[in-house]
Amino acid sequence: MRIDGLQYANWSEKIFRQLREGGVDAIHVTIAYHETFRETVLNFEKWNRWFEQYSDLIMKGQWASDIDAACQTGRTAVFFGFQNPSPIEDDIGLVEILHSLGARFMQLTYNNQSLLATGCYEAEDSGLTRMGKQVVKEMNRVGLVVDMSHSGDRSTIEAADHSQRPITITHANPHDWQPALRNKRDEVIRAVTQNGGMFGFSLYPHHLRGKSACTLTDFCEMIARTADKFGTAHLGIGSDLCQDQPDSVVEWMRVGRWTKDIDYGEGSQAAPGFPPMPDWFRDNRDFGNIEQGLRDVGMSADEVAGIMGGNWYRFFAENFGPMGEKHG
């Protein structure tokens, strides 16, 4: 079973077919960066149309059992998430509404301060806000998973501790391997995983040691070392694959409507777009390379199966339903 904990591609029939070619049974896709509630609804609608149009390739994912259904019918189950809490605006009631529509992950921040917590690009991290604590509790209640991939360290640790259910960093790597601003220090990874949370390894070149030139072996050895430190059961892949996106979308991700200036995120004025992917992970067809790479650095078949999808599957099964209920 192969599950990817985060993608944001410029979706097309080509990519849906590559998902099948790569044997990817489920993906978590971002459908909001800076969108309001109403704009996010339009993104749900867009996916509903794709589910009709490409019903032989993809299906809507709401519960872990949908992954079983996808496996049985040779399709990829698509689960939804937001990289910012903008879809709930200032209304805690929208948490349940969006969960009803199929949202399963929500980042409390995307780089900047939000109503809920502090993003990793702010100078000062003041932790979970008053509303943040209420919203985490509500997310726990309905089964919307807290994702802190783009949050500051203090906010992340506070969210992990405040949350009554496990939280995630769906897409990042350890900071001591590649000291990118978005990569996570050990104490952050520990706070998330020690409460049953999940950490997804990113293939975004800025998060890789050597960036686009990173080798498969280096990447897989880094995973093996992280498994030694924090336990294999809490690790998965969150590729952050942004295939085929034009630079205008990269710009939307980075600046939304919050500034009139340009912010280059982990890029730069000289290289504003996405760097090229490493040659061993061009797109969804290459998950087999990672699987082989993990075996080659000495991980057991069970460990590899867990990291490639089994661990996400278990996490989905335990965390997408109302608190206290298990939704297969």
Next chain:
Amino acid sequence: MRIDGLQYANWSEKIFRQLREGGVDAIHVTIAYHETFRETVLNFEKWNRWFEQYSDLIMKGQWASDIDAACQTGRTAVFFGFQNPSPIEDDIGLVEILHSLGARFMQLTYNNQSLLATGCYEAEDSGLTRMGKQVVKEMNRVGLVVDMSHSGDRSTIEAADHSQRPITITHANPHDWQPALRNKRDEVIRAVTQNGGMFGFSLYPHHLRGKSACTLTDFCEMIARTADKFGTAHLGIGSDLCQDQPDSVVEWMRVGRWTKDIDYGEGSQAAPGFPPMPDWFRDNRDFGNIEQGLRDVGMSADEVAGIMGGNWYRFFAENFGPMGEKHG
């Protein structure tokens, strides 16, 4: 089993307790008259809070199986509907979005011309519009039931014939019993019921012969005669109970934002509010009177059970899920 095919009360703990006292297992409640999509979402949110707050009395209803769950736990399952297509605005994609949120009925019109069809108060009924035909097809696909209670005759007959699944008139009475504008002529009732649709009898005094003074026997004899004409299996109750609503809400129902004048609907300037309910149906506690009344006019136990809830139950089971699937 007791199911009411339409209510629009000023909801409160008192009314939720009366539902239990009356042994009402499920109700279809109106949550939009003229609301936009965004305003309708706020009404879903309001109900979500009530489901939390009064979890011992009510629960959200999405499928017929939720009525079984409600019966087993001594609660009332609440199903949602709109008396106007205003929540989908001009966007067919919102049909599936609103179904995901729990909408199960939608009127194509409320008295006036809509984007989809003609309301019963217009001088000219031009039938289903171009968008109307597309939206009925989409409602059929996802399992959102067409309700023509407030539509013109031609629009209703066209909707019944165009729809691939049964449609409803959730709340009205036969026009030949009480010739109110909103009561339905035989050819309209026939068009709906002959395609497997449901007709719900209304307790709204303007729709009763003798209005507030209508007797239980007269009401039940009218039901028995309608059953003789169209078959008992297609009949249920749709009380149109608007308990505890202030006149300001009656005015919202009638004029929304479409006019600056006052429209009195079936009321008048002298009597703008709701007329008093007949003394044998004050509120949800009195469903037992109707049940007894139907027996007293000679209907069999099976027929009475069907009209009091069994027929709605079967209809819910067959029509709330995606076309071709049965959702218990």
